Amino acid sequence: MPRAKFFGWIALLVSLVLGGLFFYYAFYLTGFRDLNLTALSDYSYYALILPIALVALVILGTGFWIGWTILTIKVAPPMPEIVEKKDFAKVKAFLLCLVTLSLSALFIYGIYLRSYWALAVPAAAVTLVVLGMIFWVGVAIITTRATLPEDKKS
Amino acid sequence: MKICLLSYRGNPYCGGQGVYLMYVARELVKLGHEVHAVVGPPYPFPMDGVTLHKIDNHNYFNIKKDYIKPDKPFATLHPLNFYEFAVSKMGIFPEIETFSIRAFQKLRELQKVHRFDIIHDNQCLGYGFLLIKLLGVPFVSTLHHPLSIDRSTWFEYPSDFRLKMKRVLYYPLVMQKIVTNRMDRIITVSRDSVRSINESFGTPVDNQRVVYNGLDASIFRPLKGVNKRKNSLIFVGNVEDRKKGIAYLLRALTLTRNRVHLTVVDGGAPNRNFVPRWIDRFGLNDRITFTGKISTERMVELYSEMEIALSPSLYESFGFPAAEAMACELPVIASTGGALPEVVGEHMKTAYVVPTRNPEAIAEGIDFLIDNPKIRRAMGKAARQRILETFTWENAAREMVKVYEEVIGAYR
Numbered sequence: 100m101p102r103a104k105f106f107g108w109i110a111l112l113v114s115l116v117l118g119g120l121f122f123y124y125a126f127y128l129t130g131f132r133d134l135n136l137t138a139l140s141d142y143s144y145y146a147l148i149l150p151i152a153l154v155a156l157v158i159l160g161t162g163f164w165i166g167w168t169i170l171t172i173k174v175a176p177p178m179p180e181i182v183e184k185k186d187f188a189k190v191k192a193f194l195l196c197l198v199t200l201s202l203s204a205l206f207i208y209g210i211y212l213r214s215y216w217a218l219a220v221p222a223a224a225v226t227l228v229v230l231g232m233i234f235w236v237g238v239a240i241i242t243t244r245a246t247l248p249e250d251k252k253s
Numbered sequence: 254m255k256i257c258l259l260s261y262r263g264n265p266y267c268g269g270q271g272v273y274l275m276y277v278a279r280e281l282v283k284l285g286h287e288v289h290a291v292v293g294p295p296y297p298f299p300m301d302g303v304t305l306h307k308i309d310n311h312n313y314f315n316i317k318k319d320y321i322k323p324d325k326p327f328a329t330l331h332p333l334n335f336y337e338f339a340v341s342k343m344g345i346f347p348e349i350e351t352f353s354i355r356a357f358q359k360l361r362e363l364q365k366v367h368r369f370d371i372i373h374d375n376q377c378l379g380y381g382f383l384l385i386k387l388l389g390v391p392f393v394s395t396l397h398h399p400l401s402i403d404r405s406t407w408f409e410y411p412s413d414f415r416l417k418m419k420r421v422l423y424y425p426l427v428m429q430k431i432v433t434n435r436m437d438r439i440i441t442v443s444r445d446s447v448r449s450i451n452e453s454f455g456t457p458v459d460n461q462r463v464v465y466n467g468l469d470a471s472i473f474r475p476l477k478g479v480n481k482r483k484n485s486l487i488f489v490g491n492v493e494d495r496k497k498g499i500a501y502l503l504r505a506l507t508l509t510r511n512r513v514h515l516t517v518v519d520g521g522a523p524n525r526n527f528v529p530r531w532i533d534r535f536g537l538n539d540r541i542t543f544t545g546k547i548s549t550e551r552m553v554e555l556y557s558e559m560e561i562a563l564s565p566s567l568y569e570s571f572g573f574p575a576a577e578a579m580a581c582e583l584p585v586i587a588s589t590g591g592a593l594p595e596v597v598g599e600h601m602k603t604a605y606v607v608p609t610r611n612p613e614a615i616a617e618g619i620d621f622l623i624d625n626p627k628i629r630r631a632m633g634k635a636a637r638q639r640i641l642e643t644f645t646w647e648n649a650a651r652e653m654v655k656v657y658e659e660v661i662g663a664y665r
Contacts, residue, residue: 103326110330165421174408175610181500181531182411191414232339236321236329243321 107240114234121226125219134215148210148218155221159203166195254286254657255367257360257390259374261352263292263305269573270375271297273395276467277373278303280650289367291359293352306363308355313341314348344422353379353432364388371657373440378432379425386435391660393438395464398446398570398591399453400424406496406567410527430454437660440653442466442571443592449570462656466571467646472549473580475637479557484511484623487559487583489518489552489574490566492528498565498588498609499528503535505565505615511623515541516559518552556581560629561622564597566590567609572597576644579603579636584629586618596644601628603635 136144169192209217258278265271274290275297281288282302289304290297296307311334313320320338322328329338333354337347360372372385374394386392404424408417433439433454439461441447447461490497506515515537532541544555556562562578568591569575575585575597587597588609597604605622607614622629 103323106327165418168421169414169417172405172408174405177409177411178500178504178610178612180504180534181527183530184411186411186413188412188414188417192417229339232335232342233330235342236335236338239318239321239329240326243319243323243326 103243104241107237110233110237110240112237114230114237118227118230118234121223121230125223129215132215136213136215136218139213144213151218151221151225152206152210154225155206156203158224159199159206162199163196163203166192166199168192170196254654254661255370256281256286256288256657257363257367257369257372258288258290259292259356259372259377260290260297261293261349261375261377262295263290263297264295265297266295269397271295272573273375273466275300276469276646277375277650277653280467280646281653283647284650284654286654289363289369291356291363293348293355306359308352308359310348310351310355311337312348313338314346344419346423346425349377349425350379350381350428353377353381354384355381357381357384360385360388360390364390370661373653373657374436378429378436380428380432382432383435391437391657391664393440393656393660394433394436395440395442396429396433396446396450397442398568399426399450400429401426401453402449402568402591403496409567410495410500426453436460437663438462438656440464440656443595445592445595446570449591462652462659464649464652464656465644466573466576467649468573468576468580468640468644469646470580470637470641473553473556473577473640475582475633476554476557479554481560482514482558483560484513485559486513486515486561486563486619487518487555487578488515488563488565489577490564492517492519493526496566496568496590498567498590500531501610501612502563502565502615503528503531503537503541504612505619506537506540507535508612508616509619509623511620513540513619513623515563516544516555517541518544518547518555520546552577553581556583559583561586561619563615563619564588564593565607565609565615566593569593569596575604576640579633580640582633582637584622584632585636586615586622588615597636598639601632603632603639605632 169188206217258274260270260274262270263274265275278288278290278300288302289306291306291308293308293310311320328334333351337351340347369390371391376395376397378394404420407420433456439450439456441450441461441463442465444463447458447463450456450461451458488502492499506513532538556578562583562585564572564575564585564587566572566588570592572593575587575593578585579597584605585597586605586607587593588607590609594606597606600606605618607618
């Protein structure tokens with residue numbers, strides 16, 4: 100097996116194993132129950148939750164900003180002759196704003212209650228996205244052509 | 254003066270950035286300056302007197318498969334490449350941001366050897382420029398127009414939620430606003446752009462300087478002995494770029510009294526999506542020819558064969574196609590979008606100017622010029638004269654040097 104493909108398999112396996120370990124320790128081992136983190140000192144809790152909250156709120160904020168932009172952008176209406184179907188983008192944008200706002204409120208309430216889910220769900224989302232990307236790169240390395248183009252060989 | 258130009262795409266055939274780099278670099282060398290260019294792919298051709306410093310990227314945004322380079326299989330896992338890969342897959346256009354960071358790394362090395370007097374970027378404005386500022390070298394950027402205009406004009410056309418969401422993510426407006434307002438000076442290409450940049454990014458008018466683009470009138474010129482095709486029109490531009498106003502032009506073709514034929518010079522079939530559908534809808538299939546990508550020589554020939562050029566853009570920061578047609582002595586019907594009136598000049602003298610988004614006015618202009626060949630010819634000649642007097646790259650380079658001196662002076 101070429102060296103590149105070997106490392107592609109490694110990237111793929113590492114992302115799968117880390118993803119599995121994360122799921123096992125973060126969710127399976129806790130029995131999918133909400134643990135109360137009040138036993139943690141304030142400093143320990145906020146040291147954990149602040150970076151996670153920052154990332155989660157940036158992501159939710161981006162979602163809200165996309166919806167808000169679509170909802171509020173002021174442009175000339177399209178020429179009627181080129182309109183092919185009814186555009187429901189504003190309705191969907193409104194729903195996106197609503198969903199992101201609700202999730203943000205839920206998340207902040209979870210932080211206030213010191214709920215385990217407020218910590219685990221955003222951490223899981225970010226971890227799994229990053230590991231998913233590494234998995235994707237691994238698959239691309241494995242499936243890419245193994246030979247160099249002629250100009251690179253020379 | 255030791256000048257370092259930055260361009261995240263360097264090749265003149267990949268778009269305006271490459272053309273701008275090529276002419277500005279050439280003219281600055283002619284004026285006796287030492288010119289270096291830090292460029293991203295596709296790279297420019299070698300230029301006399303210009304030292305090129307190439308910066309790589311993986312173009313994850315545009316290459317959907319086979320983006321792993323066989324000779325560098327792990328490059329995607331490098332932190333900056335991995336970031337570029339990840340955000341590309343989320344629909345964000347990362348090329349200018351990652352170029353700016355790589356340019357900082359490159360400039361940090363180059364600065365040890367070359368000690369540039371000034372760094373001049375061409376519409377990149379990525380976060381990496383905030384790091385470049387720390388090198389303590391005077392730093393200016395050419396901003397042709399704020400991308401918020403591309404986004405607005407794109408939203409004017411029918412599309413669905415998914416496409417609109419992708420567009421909101423695509424344009425790095427927040428980054429460009431932050432970086433634009435931290436540059437030593439913004440060079441822009443028209444008075445209208447100054448206003449747009451001020452409105453969109455809040456950049457003070459005092460911190461902007463207008464340096465008009467130039468045009469190579471020795472290339473774009475009227476050809477002798479070429480017969481005009483009767484009732485022929487030409488449109489040059491990317492038909493899928495919503496700013497270009499092609500929908501209004503197509504509608505206008507259904508309103509003209511004269512039966513006209515339109516030649517469209519664009520990027521080729523793979524880049525067409527909406528326009529073929531609109532042509533079907535307007536019943537214009539037998540009245541439009543697409544050339545796809547053609548050489549500059551062929552384009553000049555086409556300009557000489559045509560009777561009227563059209564530039565119905567909703568916005569142009571400058572409007573190269575209109576200026577090129579004018580240089581070829583072709584009368585132009587141009588809209589009032591953005592800086593087009595600044596470039597094409599006076600209505601009925603050097604061009605026929607119509608309001609934007611107005612197919613009736615475009616159709617009226619076409620009929621008027623078709624019916625009045627004498628006015629058409631006189632307008633063409635006046636148009637070329639205007640280009641020769643106002644829009645040359647030599648003028649552009651001289652004006653640019655004045656801006657450099659002003660900024661360098663402020664550092665001393």
